[in-house]
Amino acid sequence: MDKLEMRHTLLAAKARKQLSWEAIGSAVGMSPVWVASACYGMNSASHEVAHKLCDVLGVDSEAADALKAFPTKAWDEAIPQDPFVYRLYEVVGVYGETLKDVVQEKFGDGIMSAIDFTMEVDKVEDPKGDRVLLTLSGKFLPYKSW
Template sequence: MDKLEMRYTLLAAKARKKMSWDDIGNAVGMSPVWVASACYGMNSASQDIADKLCDTLGVESDVAEALVAFPTKAWDEAIPQDPFIYRLYEVVGVYGETLKDVVQEKFGDGIMSAIDFSMEVEKIEDPKGDRVLLTLNGKFLPYKSW
């Protein structure tokens, strides 16, 4: 089974079981954001976590093999059409250079790791309209000179 077939199998099982990412994350002892990313094929899971995911969602063991396999992290280079993803793309387009400049003023020349990284998603209730709070927490990796 490849990552794409794995993704469809896991998302179908999630829908069939009517489970949220929070439910699944709690069941396997991992962040719901990370679990979703692994199910979408963008991260690999340990054998233990892959087995727990398969048990939780009631899918066959060949799915666990695909979950453990190292992913090729690639995505469509076209501008995203989904409004939510497009708005994140827009945020990076509008504020990307600003964020880079501010981070580099504070830390020096380098990047934020997406490998040594975590992310949280919170709902902030607000009478003027609920808010989405995304927390991106990545290790700073300075560029080296040699």
């Protein structure tokens, strides 16, 4: 089973069992955001987590083998059409250089790691309409001079 077939298998099992990412993450002892990313094929899981995840979703060990495989992190370079994904793309397009400049003023010349990284998604209730709170936390990696 490759990552794409694994993705379809796991997402179908999630829908069939009517489980939330929060419930799945809690059952396997991992962040719901990370678990979703692994199920979408963008992260690899340890042997233990892969098998727990397959048990929770009721799928066979072929999916666990695919979960353990190292991913090729690639995405379609076309502008996303899904409104939610497009808005994130728009945020980076509009604010990317600004964020880079502000981070570099505070930390120096470098980047934020997407490897030593965590992300949380929270709902903030607001009388004017609930808000989405995305918290991205990546280790700062300074560029080296040699």
